[in-house]
Amino acid sequence: MKLKWSGVAVLSVFAGAVHAQSSVTLYGAIDAGLIYQSTSASSFAPTAHNNGHVFGYKDGGIYSSLWGIRGTEDIGGGYKVNFKLQGVFNSGTGKLGLADTTGGTAVFNQQTTIGLSGPFGTFDVGRQFTPMTYAMADTDVRGSQFFGSTLTAWLGLNQAAGWAGTNTNVPIGALYDSNALVYQTPKFYGTWAALEYAPGGVAGQIQGGTRESAVLRYSNYGLNLAAVYYNAHDTNLAAATPTGLDNNRLYYFGAKYIFRGVSVSASYGIGKNPSNLIHADYEMISGGLGYQFSPFFRITSGLYYLKDRNDSANHSIEYAVGAEYSLSKRTTAYAQVGYVANRGTMNQTITYGEPVAPGVSTTAAMIGLRHNF
Numbered sequence: 421m422k423l424k425w426s427g428v429a430v431l432s433v434f435a436g437a438v439h440a441q442s443s444v445t446l447y448g449a450i451d452a453g454l455i456y457q458s459t460s461a462s463s464f465a466p467t468a469h470n471n472g473h474v475f476g477y478k479d480g481g482i483y484s485s486l487w488g489i490r491g492t493e494d495i496g497g498g499y500k501v502n503f504k505l506q507g508v509f510n511s512g513t514g515k516l517g518l519a520d521t522t523g524g525t526a527v528f529n530q531q532t533t534i535g536l537s538g539p540f541g542t543f544d545v546g547r548q549f550t551p552m553t554y555a556m557a558d559t560d561v562r563g564s565q566f567f568g569s570t571l572t573a574w575l576g577l578n579q580a581a582g583w584a585g586t587n588t589n590v591p592i593g594a595l596y597d598s599n600a601l602v603y604q605t606p607k608f609y610g611t612w613a614a615l616e617y618a619p620g621g622v623a624g625q626i627q628g629g630t631r632e633s634a635v636l637r638y639s640n641y642g643l644n645l646a647a648v649y650y651n652a653h654d655t656n657l658a659a660a661t662p663t664g665l666d667n668n669r670l671y672y673f674g675a676k677y678i679f680r681g682v683s684v685s686a687s688y689g690i691g692k693n694p695s696n697l698i699h700a701d702y703e704m705i706s707g708g709l710g711y712q713f714s715p716f717f718r719i720t721s722g723l724y725y726l727k728d729r730n731d732s733a734n735h736s737i738e739y740a741v742g743a744e745y746s747l748s749k750r751t752t753a754y755a756q757v758g759y760v761a762n763r764g765t766m767n768q769t770i771t772y773g774e775p776v777a778p779g780v781s782t783t784a785a786m787i788g789l790r791h792n793f
Contacts, residue, residue, distance in 0.1 A: 445491065447488055448488060448792070449487075450790070451482055453754075455475070456473070457771075457776075459780050464585045464767060471777075478786060481786050481788040482565050482790050483790070484566065486508045486509070487507065487509065488505055491504075497538070501534070504531045504532075507526060507527050517588075518586070518587055520588055522584070528547075529547075532548075533547070541604050541612075547597070548597065549596055550593075552648040552650050556571070556646070558676065559675055560708055561683045561709060561722060562740065562742065566771055566772040567742060567756045567770065567784075572770065572771065574593060574704065578593075580702060580768075581700040582699075585775065590655070591668055592702070593670035593672075593691060594652065597631050599619060603615050610641075613634065613637070616631070625664045629654045631650075631652040631653070633649060643675070644674075648674075648689075651666065651694075670690070671690045672704075674688075682711055683710040685706070691704065702729060703729055705725045707722065708723070717745050724737070728765070736761060740756065741757055751790070754787070754788055756787075757785045757786075759783045761781045765779065769782075
């Protein structure tokens with residue numbers, strides 16, 4: 421009898437452990453190399469001057485160096501509770517990444533979320549990547565890398581709109597949103613949607629500081645499609661006291677197709693300030709081509725065109741080519757080269773974090789390593 425009850429007790433404990441199974445993982449990446457750029461500037465300001473060529477250490481050639489903690493708990497019935505804490509750092513200086521506040525930094529400046537996933541889809545709350553971020557990356561052959569991609573082109577729109585590069589609160593679209601609620605539907609025949617709402621929390625202002633977005637995506641048979649709508653109030657250039665001003669809107673449509681190692685992509689976007697179109701109304705067009713020579717080696721290229729719809733004299737076009745070789749499952753060696761022709765007041769950069777002066781053409785090249793852990 422004692423043996424029988426002991427067996428029942430053991431099975432009960434085991435069943436409880438399975439029901440409440442959880443895991444926590446520490447992860448990250450270090451990405452660094454050497455860069456040469458034929459021109460440079462001290463900031464993204466419209467009055468910045470060309471300081472000449474620069475050669476030095478560069479953190480983040482493919483993506484940022486980062487570290488994070490993620491965890492999940494299986495609560496049964498196909499439902500899980502998930503959390504993620506993730507932030508960037510500069511591998512050359514150890515400095516933490518930018519926060520929303522100008523000049524400020526944060527330990528976990530990219531993601532600080534808790535959420536629930538299950539048959540209904542996923543729901544996450546907290547600071548996180550906006551749904552548009554993933555949509556843009558998945559419809560660009562170069563994957564929205566830090567060197568010559570839809571990311572640097574989109575940041576070029578923000579620089580032209582007056583973003584100083586000293587915080588993560590940009591005037592056109594958003595890479596991250598704080599205090600965000602994001603719901604993602606399950607996939608249905610390769611199609612799914614993501615909805616975002618971030619309440620502003622401003623007393624007396626329902627729309628003060630709010631952000632909302634909707635993304636529709638499709639992924640099947642080598643084809644990725646994405647449609648993005650993003651809208652926000654009181655972002656970046658807003659007055660010190662929020663007024664509920666609708667001043668940040670982005671539309672984006674993108675496609676990428678992969679067939680037998682060949683990948684092609686194209687996208688079109690419009691970024692504007694609805695409350696003051698004269699201040700910001702820009703167009704972004706991209707195209708990409710790549711080839712996977714082997715499971716270990718690939719080459720990607722992209723073209724990124726920006727235009728000021730208020731003044732056709734302000735435009736830029738960028739070309740970028742990159743080669744990546746996987747030394748192992750966790751380590752990638754890469755080499756990249758790019759050229760940007762800026763005209764008028766445009767100051768599109770080749771690589772994130774390396775400003776160029778408005779109206780100045782620039783060439784850049786970089787070699788580096790990225791290691792995931």
